[in-house]
Amino acid sequence: MITDVYPSREDEFANWLDRLDPVIYRSDVENAPISAEQIASFERDGYLVLPEVFNKEEVSVFKKELQRISQLPEVLEAPSAIREPDSGALRSLFAIHRDNELFSRVARDERIAGIARYILGGDIYVHQSRLNLKPGFKGKEFYWHSDFETWHIEDGVPRMRMVSFSILLTDNHPHNGPLMLIPGSHKQYISCVGKTPDNHYQNSLRKQDFGIPDAGSLSEMVERHGIDQATGPAGSVVIFDCNTLHGSNSNITPSPRSNLFYVYNSVENQPVEPFGKIAPRPDFVAERGPVEPLKIEPQRYTG
Amino acid sequence: MITDVYPSREDEFANWLDRLDPVIYRSDVENAPISAEQIASFERDGYLVLPEVFNKEEVSVFKKELQRISQLPEVLEAPSAIREPDSGALRSLFAIHRDNELFSRVARDERIAGIARYILGGDIYVHQSRLNLKPGFKGKEFYWHSDFETWHIEDGVPRMRMVSFSILLTDNHPHNGPLMLIPGSHKQYISCVGKTPDNHYQNSLRKQDFGIPDAGSLSEMVERHGIDQATGPAGSVVIFDCNTLHGSNSNITPSPRSNLFYVYNSVENQPVEPFGKIAPRPDFVAERGPVEPLKIEPQRYTG
Numbered sequence: 001m002i003t004d005v006y007p008s009r010e011d012e013f014a015n016w017l018d019r020l021d022p023v024i025y026r027s028d029v030e031n032a033p034i035s036a037e038q039i040a041s042f043e044r045d046g047y048l049v050l051p052e053v054f055n056k057e058e059v060s061v062f063k064k065e066l067q068r069i070s071q072l073p074e075v076l077e078a079p080s081a082i083r084e085p086d087s088g089a090l091r092s093l094f095a096i097h098r099d100n101e102l103f104s105r106v107a108r109d110e111r112i113a114g115i116a117r118y119i120l121g122g123d124i125y126v127h128q129s130r131l132n133l134k135p136g137f138k139g140k141e142f143y144w145h146s147d148f149e150t151w152h153i154e155d156g157v158p159r160m161r162m163v164s165f166s167i168l169l170t171d172n173h174p175h176n177g178p179l180m181l182i183p184g185s186h187k188q189y190i191s192c193v194g195k196t197p198d199n200h201y202q203n204s205l206r207k208q209d210f211g212i213p214d215a216g217s218l219s220e221m222v223e224r225h226g227i228d229q230a231t232g233p234a235g236s237v238v239i240f241d242c243n244t245l246h247g248s249n250s251n252i253t254p255s256p257r258s259n260l261f262y263v264y265n266s267v268e269n270q271p272v273e274p275f276g277k278i279a280p281r282p283d284f285v286a287e288r289g290p291v292e293p294l295k296i297e298p299q300r301y302t303g
Numbered sequence: 304m305i306t307d308v309y310p311s312r313e314d315e316f317a318n319w320l321d322r323l324d325p326v327i328y329r330s331d332v333e334n335a336p337i338s339a340e341q342i343a344s345f346e347r348d349g350y351l352v353l354p355e356v357f358n359k360e361e362v363s364v365f366k367k368e369l370q371r372i373s374q375l376p377e378v379l380e381a382p383s384a385i386r387e388p389d390s391g392a393l394r395s396l397f398a399i400h401r402d403n404e405l406f407s408r409v410a411r412d413e414r415i416a417g418i419a420r421y422i423l424g425g426d427i428y429v430h431q432s433r434l435n436l437k438p439g440f441k442g443k444e445f446y447w448h449s450d451f452e453t454w455h456i457e458d459g460v461p462r463m464r465m466v467s468f469s470i471l472l473t474d475n476h477p478h479n480g481p482l483m484l485i486p487g488s489h490k491q492y493i494s495c496v497g498k499t500p501d502n503h504y505q506n507s508l509r510k511q512d513f514g515i516p517d518a519g520s521l522s523e524m525v526e527r528h529g530i531d532q533a534t535g536p537a538g539s540v541v542i543f544d545c546n547t548l549h550g551s552n553s554n555i556t557p558s559p560r561s562n563l564f565y566v567y568n569s570v571e572n573q574p575v576e577p578f579g580k581i582a583p584r585p586d587f588v589a590e591r592g593p594v595e596p597l598k599i600e601p602q603r604y605t606g
Binding site: 136137141142143144173174175177180215218219222223227229247248249250251252253254255 | 439440444445446447476477478480483518521522525530532550551552553554555556557558
């Protein structure tokens, strides 16, 4: 029985706990795949934007594949496909590291997985992956949350030893609903108020209305740290810690936003029974093992 | 009978018409209350941000009055009050230039009305005024539109000889759902597709789903001109032409946004029968005269 060091959704009020885990698990920066400044910045802020990691041709290969699969009936009707409530258009597709040949190569790409392995200090695997589409004109907002709170309470991941990579497939401007982050928020754990309803995940993937920080805690966090927007051209990568508070506003501009999203976990931090004492979510949302350490390799994608 | 030079909501497709009216009605820039560069920039872009026109003390006087009136039952229950569909909180309050002593002084303030009189070339009056509140955490988006299209079709204003002033009462950041504008869009008139339903105004003030430009026209406009966000500290003023396309995304940040909004019209451009052949909107939304030219005066507000 593993002790729950990050309890949540148990009280009528929010608790702020200090983070008990490192942000960067290795300290030999001379061997890091990114610079010492970038490492320090990630440690301090809980996120980092790497501009144009993937070149234009690679992005166009990814987008062509995205276009292709988002039209396939077997993809649209799969449980791993989350669709817009009104239009039925694809909003997210889960488990792309498992079900898609191209996107499983991306999961093992040294340019991202190599950084994840350094940050998490050793062998890693993919806890969750997805393709996210935020349409132009009517892209919905996504409310503030810590991913780790969900992965801990609903999936049973014990500790903060996870990191997310978002590969931007479209240009992200300040005006088209980009990812917003609260720098430094990853160093505190804010427990959420209230209890998780059954089958919560089916609704939460569309619209987050539970397992979210209370307004008072958010105001205090923003008061202390401010808000940053992660913007950059297509091909850029946003890396963020599993406990960094983030969200996004709606997007009424004609410019859609799409990204590939990979969450890495340390093989030493595999899920146990969910700490929220609920049934675990399906394995296309949260890998439950047994897992193999990822084979990280150099990759190139050509049209 | 006045000819409708800007028809809209009549066809199954959008028409693009060239603007037939000046943007700036006077040409003696040496007498303008703003610089020649600012005049040229407004003429070219269709908007202009003037930083900190009102000082901190004045803003705090405005906000105190806003706080006071937004709690009054007689204000909340008036037809001129538009409230959030879910919470019932005040979202907009119309006709503040008429019903509120302080905000009617602001309407006549030389610092804004003097600029409006120059731009519109002569005597002016207030066609519409309102107080806008966009709450933090759950501020809704407002879809793209040209104000003139509505004022022409629903209110019967014949020509483009109107200008709007938004006085920011809160800091506007790129991330808290600020006003977005398409620079240069004021030089074309895009007719909207479809016919206006009866009593459309009651819904449209909450959520714009009619009398909006089609997606194809918006994409083309943004392709040509891009998108700009009007940001600045509280006390700043955003001036924009009646035909500039604008909108705003939602606001999940803790920072609310509020502003005072005044629309000036030339006394030579008073409304006739609505060109959409519908009943005119109530006079708290659109002044129908007879009007008196505004008495413009220097003003100062102290706590």
